[in-house]
Amino acid sequence: MASILLGFEIHQPLRVKHMPGPSEHLDDEMLVDHFFSSNGLNKFVFDRAARKCYYPTTHILLELIDTFKGQKREFKCAFNMSGVWLEQCEKWQPDLLELFRQLAKTGRAEFLGSTYFHSLASLFKNKEEFIEQVKMQNQAIKDYLGVKPSVFINTEMIYNNLIAKAAEDMGFKAIFTEGVNRILTWRSPNYVYARGPVCENDKPLKDRIRVFTRNYQLSDDIGYRFSAKNWDQWPLTAEKYAIWLSCTPGQIITIFMDYETFGEHHPEESGIFFFLKALPWKIFDWQNLDFILPSEAAKLEPVGEMDVHEDNTISWADMERDTSAWLGNSMQKMIFEELEKLEPLIKQNGQQHIRMWRLLQQSDLLYYMCTKWWNDGDVHKYFSPFSTPHDAFINTLIGLSEIKTRVIKELAVMKAKEKEEEDLRKLMKGLEVKAEKIKERQKKRKLEEEKIVVRETNPIDFVLSEEVDYPNTYIDIDNLAQISDEVKRRVR
Numbered sequence: 001m002a003s004i005l006l007g008f009e010i011h012q013p014l015r016v017k018h019m020p021g022p023s024e025h026l027d028d029e030m031l032v033d034h035f036f037s038s039n040g041l042n043k044f045v046f047d048r049a050a051r052k053c054y055y056p057t058t059h060i061l062l063e064l065i066d067t068f069k070g071q072k073r074e075f076k077c078a079f080n081m082s083g084v085w086l087e088q089c090e091k092w093q094p095d096l097l098e099l100f101r102q103l104a105k106t107g108r109a110e111f112l113g114s115t116y117f118h119s120l121a122s123l124f125k126n127k128e129e130f131i132e133q134v135k136m137q138n139q140a141i142k143d144y145l146g147v148k149p150s151v152f153i154n155t156e157m158i159y160n161n162l163i164a165k166a167a168e169d170m171g172f173k174a175i176f177t178e179g180v181n182r183i184l185t186w187r188s189p190n191y192v193y194a195r196g197p198v199c200e201n202d203k204p205l206k207d208r209i210r211v212f213t214r215n216y217q218l219s220d221d222i223g224y225r226f227s228a229k230n231w232d233q234w235p236l237t238a239e240k241y242a243i244w245l246s247c248t249p250g251q252i253i254t255i256f257m258d259y260e261t262f263g264e265h266h267p268e269e270s271g272i273f274f275f276l277k278a279l280p281w282k283i284f285d286w287q288n289l290d291f292i293l294p295s296e297a298a299k300l301e302p303v304g305e306m307d308v309h310e311d312n313t314i315s316w317a318d319m320e321r322d323t324s325a326w327l328g329n330s331m332q333k334m335i336f337e338e339l340e341k342l343e344p345l346i347k348q349n350g351q352q353h354i355r356m357w358r359l360l361q362q363s364d365l366l367y368y369m370c371t372k373w374w375n376d377g378d379v380h381k382y383f384s385p386f387s388t389p390h391d392a393f394i395n396t397l398i399g400l401s402e403i404k405t406r407v408i409k410e411l412a413v414m415k416a417k418e419k420e421e422e423d424l425r426k427l428m429k430g431l432e433v434k435a436e437k438i439k440e441r442q443k444k445r446k447l448e449e450e451k452i453v454v455r456e457t458n459p460i461d462f463v464l465s466e467e468v469d470y471p472n473t474y475i476d477i478d479n480l481a482q483i484s485d486e487v488k489r490r491v492r
Contacts, residue, residue, distance in 0.1 A: 036359060078111070161196040194208040
């Protein structure tokens with residue numbers, strides 16, 4: 001029996017404004033609103049997607065879960081929603097967020113761990129920022145939905161052995177990625193794998209994090225080709241799709257797509273909602289099919305390794321299925337490298353700029369700068385709010401330059417202040433040393449004075465004594481007459 005692992009990607013970025021204007025006069029806390037449209041384009045796109053996709057699709061899924069709940073075979077699905085999306089949902093569509101809370105309570109919908117800002121932080125040489133964003137996302141899922149993720153999916157399914165190991169170290173049981181042919185070679189994506197080795201004496205295969213590889217052909221049949229009338233399999237019906245699934249061998253069939261597939265990428269009149277409603281019914285017509293949650297699939301034994309070196313990192317984007325969708329040209333590489341270089345400066349003294357810096361890490365901003373042609377180029381252009389990739393680059397660079405300038409200035413001021421404080425500390429230490437030397441000299445003089453023995457005897461004996469140190473001897477003037485008389489007497 002093959003189990004269907006059905007998952008949905010939910011993300012809407014906070015888009016950069018087009019030519020936001022001068023910002024040097026603004027306070028730090030105003031920069032995010034200045035560079036990122038809060039109630040303009042972003043709200044318009046989110047509300048449109050909510051109306052056309054999020055509400056109707058979520059209602060259908062709730063209905064399907066309720067319909068098959070308690071049956072021998074139940075309907076189940078998984079979601080990856082970015083922290084940025086959750087913020088917008090809470091702000092503009094709180095009723096929608098309540099629907100997802102209801103999904104979470106059913107126990108038949110699972111929510112995955114990911115990066116809060118849908119960023120490429122996993123590709124930074126230092127994984128500290130990546131780990132911080134994953135922890136932020138885990139907390140957001142817990143706060144908004146009341147559940148804790150146990151399975152991980154990286155931004156855009158970006159994957160290599162080191163990323164999988166980082167997810168494993170954070171306690172995740174499994175990770176999603178793309179079933180890339182050049183990695184799988186002759187193998188099928190419809191099995192559970194384990195991450196590749198990261199050191200010579202790595203863990204045994206059974207103890208490593210599980211890897212779920214997306215069946216991109218079956219996923220894209222819905223996600224991209226469903227309403228394509230020039231496709232030789234159009235129209236795609238739930239019955240036909242269920243037959244394809246039934247004929248597909250393997251442990252699990254991972255079907256993962258954008259949530260906006262339903263109602264946004266494919267409009268309601270294409271029949272996409274009817275397809276979704278009918279799909280579980282047609283799947284359950286086949287005794288060799290059922291649905292499975294990611295946490296359940298993570299308990300399966302791996303059949304082999306998903307070994308991907310960091311120099312061959314994969315993703316689910318474009319025909320290449322690598323990182324070229326975000327790092328394929330000099331503009332993208334420049335922005336990414338500047339973001340990475342800023343990390344130590346931001347975290348050293350730029351905490352007031354950390355949200356702005358993280359929003360600029362959104363993978364969408366780099367995606368808009370892609371200069372590919374043909375079908376991939378059309379997809380990039382479809383999602384971009386900018387007329388050209390160069391416009392996207394310029395507007396992103398303006399925001400990045402602003403926080404970089406501010407952080408450098410603040411660090412210069414901080415270093416000047418530190419130098420002033422260090423000079424003051426040195427001065428105080430010098431004064432303390434000098435004061436200590438004065439105390440030592442005074443103490444020494446006092447000890448020397450105490451060595452002088454003042455004899456209580458006849459004044460004349462004292463005067464005539466060879467041991468008298470006259471410069472340091474004190475003689476009372478009232479004794480001078482007595483001393484004079486005594487000297488005269490002795491002379492006679």
